[in-house]
Amino acid sequence: DAKTTQPTSMDCAEGRAANLPCNHSTISGNEYVYWYRQIHSQGPQYIIHGLKNNETNEMASLIITEDRKSSTLILPHATLRDTAVYYCIVRDYAGKSTFGDGTTLTVKP
Amino acid sequence: EAQVTQNPRYLITVTGKKLTVTCSQNMNHEYMSWYRQDPGLGLRQIYYSMNVEVTDKGDVPEGYKVSRKEKRNFPLILESPSPNQTSLYFCASSFTGPYNEQFFGPGTRLTVL
Numbered sequence: 001d002a003k004t005t006q007p008t009s010m011d012c013a014e015g016r017a018a019n020l021p022c023n024h025s026t027i028s029g030n031e032y033v034y035w036y037r038q039i040h041s042q043g044p045q046y047i048i049h050g051l052k053n054n055e056t057n058e059m060a061s062l063i064i065t066e067d068r069k070s071s072t073l074i075l076p077h078a079t080l081r082d083t084a085v086y087y088c089i090v091r092d093y094a095g096k097s098t099f100g101d102g103t104t105l106t107v108k109p
Numbered sequence: 110e111a112q113v114t115q116n117p118r119y120l121i122t123v124t125g126k127k128l129t130v131t132c133s134q135n136m137n138h139e140y141m142s143w144y145r146q147d148p149g150l151g152l153r154q155i156y157y158s159m160n161v162e163v164t165d166k167g168d169v170p171e172g173y174k175v176s177r178k179e180k181r182n183f184p185l186i187l188e189s190p191s192p193n194q195t196s197l198y199f200c201a202s203s204f205t206g207p208y209n210e211q212f213f214g215p216g217t218r219l220t221v222l
Contacts, residue, residue, distance in 0.1 A: 043213030
C-alpha cells in the first residue's frame with residue numbers, strides 16, 4: 001500500500017500562496033492522490049484530487065510530478081480561514097485509502 | 110441536505126460492553142468506510158465496503174466488525190471494547206471508483222474506560 005509523507009507544520013502569510021508538499025513515492029499506477037483538510041476535529045473536507053495531470057478548482061491547484069512520486073497542493077491566496085490540518089491521501093480502485101499524518105498550516109496576518 | 114450522519118456523537122463506555130456506532134448516508138453511495146483518528150495522527154482505515162454485502166479490511170480492523178445489509182447504512186460494531194479503542198471515529202461514503210470524493214460524517218468520540 002502506498003504511504004504518504006508530509007511536513008508536520010508550515011506557516012504562510014495571509015494573501016500569499018501556500019504550497020503544501022506530499023511524498024507518495026510508492027504510489028501505484030491506478031491510485032489517485034487526494035487532498036482534504038480538517039479544522040479542529042471536524043470531519044475532513046474535500047479539496048481536490050488527481051491521477052497524473054495537474055488539476056485546478058475553485059479552492060486550490062494540485063501539481064503532480066511526472067513520475068507521480070510527489071505532489072503539491074497550492075492555495076493561491078491563503079486566508080486566515082485556511083488555517084487547518086491538510087491531509088494528502090492515496091486511494092486505490094479497491095477502496096483502500098491511506099492518509100498521511102497531515103500538515104498543520106497556520107496562516108498569519 | 111446530502112449528508113453522512115453518525116450516532117452517537119459522543120460515547121463513554123466500559124471495557125467489554127458491546128457497542129454499535131451507526132453510520133447512514135442519503136446520497137445513494139455504493140462505497141462506505143470507517144476510519145479512526147488518534148491524537149496527532151491522520152485517519153486510519155478500519156473497514157470499507159464497496160457495496161451491499163461486500164466488506165474488506167482496512168489497515169486497523171482488529172477488534173472491530175462491520176455489516177452492510179443496506180446501501181445507506183454501515184454500522185461499526187465493537188464486540189468487546191478495550192481502552193486502546195478510545196478514539197475519534199469517522200464514517201465516509203462515496204460513489205464507486207477512486208476518482209469520486211469521499212464525504213465524511215461529523216465524527217464519534219468514543220472513550221473506553
